[in-house]
Amino acid sequence: AAERDHIGLKRLIEDLHAxxxxxxxxxxxxxxxxxxxxxxxxxxxxxxxxxLDDDVRDDVLAAMDPEHLARxxxxxxxxxVVYLIEDLDEDQQQNVLEALEPVDRTAVQQALNYPExxxxxxxxxxxxxxxxxxxxxxxxxxxxxxxxxxxxFHDVVLVDPALKPVGLAPLSRIMGSGRDRVLRDLxxxxxxxxxxxxxxxxxxxxxxxxxxxSAPVVDEAGRLVGVILMExxxxxxxxxxxxxxxxxxxxxxxxxxDKVWEITKLRFPWLAVNLGTAILxxxxxxxxxxxIAQIVALAVLMPIVASMGGNAATQTxxxxxRALATRDLTAANMRRLVTRETVVGFTNGVIFAxxxxxxxxxxxxxxKLAAVIGVxxxxxxxxxxxxxxxxxxxxxxxxxxxxxxxxxxxxTVTDVVGFFSFLGLAGMVLL
Amino acid sequence: AAERDHIGLKRLIEDLHAxxxxxxxxxxxxxxxxxxxxxxxxxxxxxxxxxLDDDVRDDVLAAMDPEHLARxxxxxxxxxVVYLIEDLDEDQQQNVLEALEPVDRTAVQQALNYPExxxxxxxxxxxxxxxxxxxxxxxxxxxxxxxxxxxxFHDVVLVDPALKPVGLAPLSRIMGSGRDRVLRDLxxxxxxxxxxxxxxxxxxxxxxxxxxxSAPVVDEAGRLVGVILMExxxxxxxxxxxxxxxxxxxxxxxxxxDKVWEITKLRFPWLAVNLGTAILxxxxxxxxxxxIAQIVALAVLMPIVASMGGNAATQTxxxxxRALATRDLTAANMRRLVTRETVVGFTNGVIFAxxxxxxxxxxxxxxKLAAVIGVxxxxxxxxxxxxxxxxxxxxxxxxxxxxxxxxxxxxTVTDVVGFFSFLGLAGMVLL
Numbered sequence: 055a056a057e058r059d060h061i062g063l064k065r066l067i068e069d070l071h072a073x074x075x076x077x078x079x080x081x082x083x084x085x086x087x088x089x090x091x092x093x094x095x096x097x098x099x100x101x102x103x104x105x106l107d108d109d110v111r112d113d114v115l116a117a118m119d120p121e122h123l124a125r126x127x128x129x130x131x132x133x134x135v136v137y138l139i140e141d142l143d144e145d146q147q148q149n150v151l152e153a154l155e156p157v158d159r160t161a162v163q164q165a166l167n168y169p170e171x172x173x174x175x176x177x178x179x180x181x182x183x184x185x186x187x188x189x190x191x192x193x194x195x196x197x198x199x200x201x202x203x204x205x206x207f208h209d210v211v212l213v214d215p216a217l218k219p220v221g222l223a224p225l226s227r228i229m230g231s232g233r234d235r236v237l238r239d240l241x242x243x244x245x246x247x248x249x250x251x252x253x254x255x256x257x258x259x260x261x262x263x264x265x266x267x268s269a270p271v272v273d274e275a276g277r278l279v280g281v282i283l284m285e286x287x288x289x290x291x292x293x294x295x296x297x298x299x300x301x302x303x304x305x306x307x308x309x310x311x312d313k314v315w316e317i318t319k320l321r322f323p324w325l326a327v328n329l330g331t332a333i334l335x336x337x338x339x340x341x342x343x344x345x346i347a348q349i350v351a352l353a354v355l356m357p358i359v360a361s362m363g364g365n366a367a368t369q370t371x372x373x374x375x376r377a378l379a380t381r382d383l384t385a386a387n388m389r390r391l392v393t394r395e396t397v398v399g400f401t402n403g404v405i406f407a408x409x410x411x412x413x414x415x416x417x418x419x420x421x422k423l424a425a426v427i428g429v430x431x432x433x434x435x436x437x438x439x440x441x442x443x444x445x446x447x448x449x450x451x452x453x454x455x456x457x458x459x460x461x462x463x464x465x466t467v468t469d470v471v472g473f474f475s476f477l478g479l480a481g482m483v484l485l
Numbered sequence: 486a487a488e489r490d491h492i493g494l495k496r497l498i499e500d501l502h503a504x505x506x507x508x509x510x511x512x513x514x515x516x517x518x519x520x521x522x523x524x525x526x527x528x529x530x531x532x533x534x535x536x537l538d539d540d541v542r543d544d545v546l547a548a549m550d551p552e553h554l555a556r557x558x559x560x561x562x563x564x565x566v567v568y569l570i571e572d573l574d575e576d577q578q579q580n581v582l583e584a585l586e587p588v589d590r591t592a593v594q595q596a597l598n599y600p601e602x603x604x605x606x607x608x609x610x611x612x613x614x615x616x617x618x619x620x621x622x623x624x625x626x627x628x629x630x631x632x633x634x635x636x637x638f639h640d641v642v643l644v645d646p647a648l649k650p651v652g653l654a655p656l657s658r659i660m661g662s663g664r665d666r667v668l669r670d671l672x673x674x675x676x677x678x679x680x681x682x683x684x685x686x687x688x689x690x691x692x693x694x695x696x697x698x699s700a701p702v703v704d705e706a707g708r709l710v711g712v713i714l715m716e717x718x719x720x721x722x723x724x725x726x727x728x729x730x731x732x733x734x735x736x737x738x739x740x741x742x743d744k745v746w747e748i749t750k751l752r753f754p755w756l757a758v759n760l761g762t763a764i765l766x767x768x769x770x771x772x773x774x775x776x777i778a779q780i781v782a783l784a785v786l787m788p789i790v791a792s793m794g795g796n797a798a799t800q801t802x803x804x805x806x807r808a809l810a811t812r813d814l815t816a817a818n819m820r821r822l823v824t825r826e827t828v829v830g831f832t833n834g835v836i837f838a839x840x841x842x843x844x845x846x847x848x849x850x851x852x853k854l855a856a857v858i859g860v861x862x863x864x865x866x867x868x869x870x871x872x873x874x875x876x877x878x879x880x881x882x883x884x885x886x887x888x889x890x891x892x893x894x895x896x897t898v899t900d901v902v903g904f905f906s907f908l909g910l911a912g913m914v915l916l
């Protein structure tokens with residue numbers, strides 16, 4: 055039966071792209087995944103491993119026969135091996151490293167020395183470099199003589215004798231030029247040299263901003279150590295977008311395959327912070343409990359003011375966090391944008407003040423209370439605009455991720471300001 | 486003075502990448518931008534225009550001398566001209582089109598026939614195609630004979646006599662192979678053929694999933710009409726990520742350069758929806774006003790239950806929206822994920838029930854009220870988990886964007902369930 059399962063499974067996945075097989079494995083539960091990996095055995099395409107999400111990857115590695123794992127590592131490029139083993143414990147890492155050819159082993163070990171989420175981890179170590187004085191003919195002959203060219207590359211890196219990158223010659227131009235042309239004359243107008251310790255978020259931004267096909271990566275001495283391709287940068291850009299979206303919603307680094315207990319742990323911190331800020335808001339309300347005891351309508355209406363403020367603040371926050379991520383919110387336009395958000399908050403505040411006042415009059419028929427809720431609405435919407443843009447800017451200036459925790463801080467402001475202005479004004483005007 | 490301004494400005498920007506000049510223009514206020522564009526005149530690099538955000542682009546076009554605009558259009562590739570003029574009114578479009586060479590004009594007009602945000606709009610119309618039986622030598626000679634090769638391309642598209650794409654031959658393999666090799670034998674294992682009407686979100690997903698360098702685009706008849714490069718897909722991926730982030734926060738298609746009144750209008754709809762749902766929550770509270778009148782502590786504590794539910798729901802929502810965008814939440818794992826979110830909601834609910842009950846006892850010393858808020862917390866956290874995942878799934882199944890409006894719907898559920906369970910239980914237990 056195991057043999058039949060093996061053949062059936064193999065047939066099922068053999069026409070699929072490695073990325074799709076990885077997606078299938080990610081969708082399975084833990085036990086099922088383990089069973090599939092074991093039934094497939096040596097027929098699991100090594101490329102699938104480098105396409106897996108990191109926690110599923112560790113799950114799959116644990117289920118693999120060590121011998122199959124070692125063989126898979128030998129078939130993969132150094133950058134994929136790095137991804138494969140970066141989270142394994144020392145012993146298991148050692149086992150995989152020993153299975154590699156010495157030159158690959160050194161490459162993997164060097165990459166592991168760079169921190170996670172940096173260019174040094176992302177870069178490919180198989181690239182094509184040449185002196186700028188080579189001709190197209192020399193370059194083509196050189197490439198034809200080597201049958202171990204990288205799977206993918208878009209540019210030849212031009213390097214000086216000290217191995218410093220001095221230019222990028224795109225394959226399309228090399229191919230379209232006569233054999234006598236010198237590579238130096240074909241190079242791109244622009245080349246971004248990336249430091250191996252540069253964060254992947256910056257790398258992704260650069261590629262997207264300048265539409266680069268590839269960029270050379272250098273060590274501290276400025277020597278070429280690797281190349282990052284646009285496909286790698288695209289993956290990083292996608293990861294960074296995911297991180298922003300999740301952080302803005304108070305979700306950490308969780309994945310769909312995480313188990314209940316892991317998810318619970320990962321979501322706990324921001325819920326705990328939110329409990330603290332919710333208690334703070336409650337303490338504001340409790341200052342006015344005597345007022346509420348006399349006018350219960352205040353308890354009924356107060357969530358409207360807080361909720362509208364929270365919503366308006368979330369809108370501003372999303373715009374500000376995105377603008378900071380894309381380097382579009384800078385010192386040059388900060389003042390203009392803060393002013394704009396304040397004015398937008400005020401304008402929407404007035405509009406919704408009128409609407410909510412009308413609702414109040416229909417509901418309770420109390421004109422004074424209508425005025426109170428209207429004024430509180432304007433105050434809270436202005437506070438929402440200010441908090442929504444100033445808090446992420448402050449986090450960014452403090453060197454923190456503006457998406458992280460912004461949401462909680464911002465709604466704390468709108469809850470506190472909303473309850474305080476509404477109940478405080480009510481106490482002054484109505485009693 | 487105008488002459489001096491002109492020289493100064495020109496010098497300031499001449500070493501900058503077009504994308505950075507575009508960013509600078511985006512950061513300026515409307516009047517300043519207009520002035521800069523007019524002072525620069527014909528020295529504004531046409532590439533800058535294709536790097537601008539769409540509303541700034543229209544602003545800049547309006548400030549440009551029609552003659553300069555026509556000249557800029559002639560220098561740009563057809564896909565960039567399409568972007569340039571897509572939002573101009575008929576007359577202005579016609580002016581620019583008339584300035585183009587007939588072949589470019591036809592290309593631009595054809596592209597404009599495809600809907601916005603589809604492959605037909607994204608694709609480049611300058612590509613290199615060849616029959617699969619050509620040899621490397623023929624290909625290289627052909628390319629050397631043409632000096633109007635596209636700026637950027639990574640693959641030669643192999644086409645049959647009916648112009649249907651049958652394969653992609655990467656430049657790196659062509660260059661590394663002997664002159665006698667046949668292109669067919671060098672082609673990539675995989676090629677995704679994209680329909681010209683395919684949405685850009687799907688195109689971006691495909692490129693990122695399969696790490697493609699380029700993909701051929703075909704018309705209804707299956708004939709090659711263009712090529713999309715990874716650089717174009719990366720831009721689309723970034724746009725889609727921005728859209729998800731903004732929609733999840735109730736922000737429409739606004740940009741940093743929009744003016745107060747535009748922003749106010751764009752943010753109004755979701756705030757109005759939120760007002761409706763906030764009033765709904767208030768109506769739930771008003772059902773219990775007699776209970777609140779007797780126990781004011783309920784008014785003080787009720788926002789805690791609602792706020793914790795809202796936060797937990799937002800966490801689940803972010804994970805679900807992202808998983809739907811990356812095609813990782815499917816029919817295959819939906820049941821497992823819904824169960825997981827329910828259990829996580831219950832577990833965190835119990836944890837925070839205990840914490841909030843302790844706070845209540847310290848604060849008010851009422852054990853019964855502590856039990857009530859604890860139970861309400863568990864109920865609302867489970868509701869949060871369910872709403873957070875089921876609402877985006879339902880929107881997705883209904884063909885709507887799961888990010889759109891999810892936030893408002895989800896917090897409506899947690900507000901209503903939170904207030905109802907807390908106040909309802911309090912009425913039953915405490916009175």
